[in-house]
Amino acid sequence: MRFGRHLVAVVLVCSWSMGLSSCLARRRLIVRKGSNVAQPLLVADQAALLEAVSRQYRAVHDFSATVDMVPALGSAEKSKITEYKDVRAYILFRQPAYIRIIGLYPVVRNKAFDMASDGARFQLYIPARDAFIEGSNEIVQRSGNKIENLRPQHFVDALLVHPVDGATDKVLLENLTDEDGAFYIVHVVHEESGALRLDRTIWFSRANLEIARQMIFDAAGNILTDARYSEWKTYDKVAFPKHVEINRPQDEYGVVIDIVKMEINKGVTDDKFILERPPGTTLRVLGQPPAAPASQTPAPSTKRKTKPE
Secondary structure (H helix, E strand, C coil): CHHHHHHHHHHHHHHHHHHHHHHHCCCCCCCCCCCCCCCCCCCCCHHHHHHHHHHHHHHCCEEEEEEEEEEEEEECCCCEEEECCCEEEEEEEECCCEEEEEEECCCCCCEEEEEEECCCEEEEEEHHHCEEEEEECCCCCCCCCHHHHCCHHHHHHHHCCCCCCCCCEEEEEEEEECCCCEEEEEEEEEEECCEEEEEEEEEEECCCCCEEEEEEECCCCCEEEEEEEEEEEEECCEEEEEEEEEEECCCCEEEEEEEEEEEECCCCCHHHHCCCCCCCCEEEECCCCCCCEHHHCCCCCCCCCCCCC
């Protein structure tokens, strides 16, 4: 009698288990954001990812790009962002850190701003305000006027992901894979005076092992730059993201860049990075009082101005 009861219990458990596997269980495919189908995930180790960063950086000596740009003022932290759409811009770059960016207003295509940097100092010309601003690439004290916090170097840091310096930086690799996304995240930790701090993170999509995001932090752990990359294309045999989103939350501005035309390693000459102060403009050297308009100062250089290609 006891044996019979035990046999019945076993049969019931087995029947319930079979029913659970065939009737109550449901198999589903994980389709992550940015894809319409389930994709197999690629595998890479830390050394391969670091080499990919170095290889991409070395491949770009210079470039000349025509882009559509959507600048924005404000920040997500303050829950207020104002976008300015349909800005056409030209970006010229040459290693190690020369950059020139010229922005045009929507529709009329008059010059909205012109800025250049040699990696140490920058110049910014704003025609609507007849203002010419000069200063260091490093922001010592942020201005209440957000446009004065704009630095060409921020674009350099975002558009080109610098290799990791093995002599000064330590690296940790994280595999962040869940139902929403699948990324390898390289955490770059910098050591200063015996203390460790997070310098930046480099995100790789496990769908294709392309760089998807880079976050750069200050000493307090606040985000300085949050750059996201997508739609990687090949220009002149060099891969480059067609769509780039750059956010600078501490400076309360950001920009979305979509490449319209791109030429890589075709050569960009020295004169393309010369930004002269136009007559009649007021010079402001950050950290110093405003200077007199250019018409009251010695005549500007007679070097021939050039237009972007």
